[in-house]
Amino acid sequence: MADYTYVDRPGRPAAFWGLLALGAFFLLAAFAAFLDFEHHGHIVSGMDNQIVWGVPHVFAVFLIVAASGVLNVASIGTVFGKLPYKPHAPLSGLLALALLAGGLAVVAADLGRPDRLIVAMTHFNFKSIFAINMLFYSGFFAIVAAYLVTLMERSLKPYARPLGFLAFFWRLALTTATGSIFGFLVARSAYGSAIMAPMFIIYSFAYGLAIFLVAQAAMAAWSGGRPDAATLARMKNLLAVFVGAALYFTAVMHLTSLYFAKQAAYERFILLDGGVHTLMFWLGQVGVGGVLPLVLLLAPGSCGRRVVVASLLVVLGGLAQMWVTIIGGQAWPLEIFPGYRVSSSFQDGVINPYAPTLGEFALGFGGFALAFVITLIAVRVLRFQPQGAAAGAGSED
Secondary structure, eight states, X not given: OOOEEEEOOOOOHHHHHHHHHHHHHHHHHHHHHHHHHHHHOGGGSSOOSSOOSOHHHHHHHHHHHHHHHHTHHHHHHHTSOOGGXXXXXXXXXXXXXXXXXXXXXXXXXXXXXXXXXXXXXXXXXXXXXXXXXXXXXXXXXXXXXXXXXXXXXXXXXXXXXXXXXXXXXXXXHHHHHXXXXXXXXXXXXXXXXXXXXXHHHHHHHHHHHHHHHHHHHHHHHHHTOOOOHHHHHHHHHHHHHHHHXXXXXXXXXXXXXXXXXXXXXXXHIIIIIOTHHHHIIIIIIIIIIIIHHHHHHHSSSXXXXXXXXXXXXXXXXXXXXXXXXXXXXXXXXXXXXXXXXXXXXXXXXXXXXXXXXXXXXXXXXXXXHHHHHXXXXXXXXXXXXXXXXXXXXXXXX
16 A cells, blocks of 8 residues: 655745635624624524524534535545545545534524523433534534544554544434434424435535535645646546535425425425525526536546636535525425414514625624634644655555
């Protein structure tokens, strides 16, 4: 088996401080939005008692789902023994921790009172999927951190494989639990489906690999290196498979809903009459996040910049998908009395409007900024750049 090492490629100091300042700017904006929410309450946001999960939750759930999926690169190398992926496993683990930290930070800041998390951490209701997710998130941090140490420390290499297996199954359980947040909400016409859990798993694969490819390209540009063409081609094809599978699961979910008469009105709302939600679905999730990336990934020729562009489009499409799922699903009225039309002065039975505020976007981008700053500092301080025969070779065990 070919060997490889990790080397210091610090890049340009001015670029590091400039990028750090950019990340700090978005973090400060997110902190200002948090203080505004904490002082005035959520009345200053576009959220209300009809749409209780807004733009911050779109970003938070996307980051959490992507955190699980980005670890796929490490799993392919460690669990499935694919040598070309092994040198990239440490960066995969780092991104997983950073993205989860960013996603959970958005959730905590959106609470207005983050100290309320102490209650969630000390009093567990195991009938609540949210309480179960708290355990999965904490366990993910601990397992992936230990896994990352075994990947970076040569003397601990024998422990990398068993921890890799544990991390692999744990992240599948984590994404299943995240998808089940929506799958268990039977009162919402958009949710209450067993397909939510496996669909979120394949979404995580696509979003996580897309973020990894962008991060890898950024590291190469920063340090003056170049990703190996053979490994990049492998990841490009894998991303195309994940994007195609995500489109397939999306089609199955909507076709299944259309089969049931009680879901027809909601499906018409999302697919035809939903305004911004319909636009987000067709243009954002399907077009920008699915069809266009597939065209770029499967087109013949050089795949360097096209892979990065396609990956960025997958990320944008993922945010659109989360908008459709989270906000579009809440915009459709609750079916409190099935078979009856409900109307009152309290907006019962009507489409719920939602207009996000700048502060909500600031919180969401703050989650990305936190993940970015964590990754930037870690790559600057530690060794994440592989070098050697296996770092880019196409050989396998």
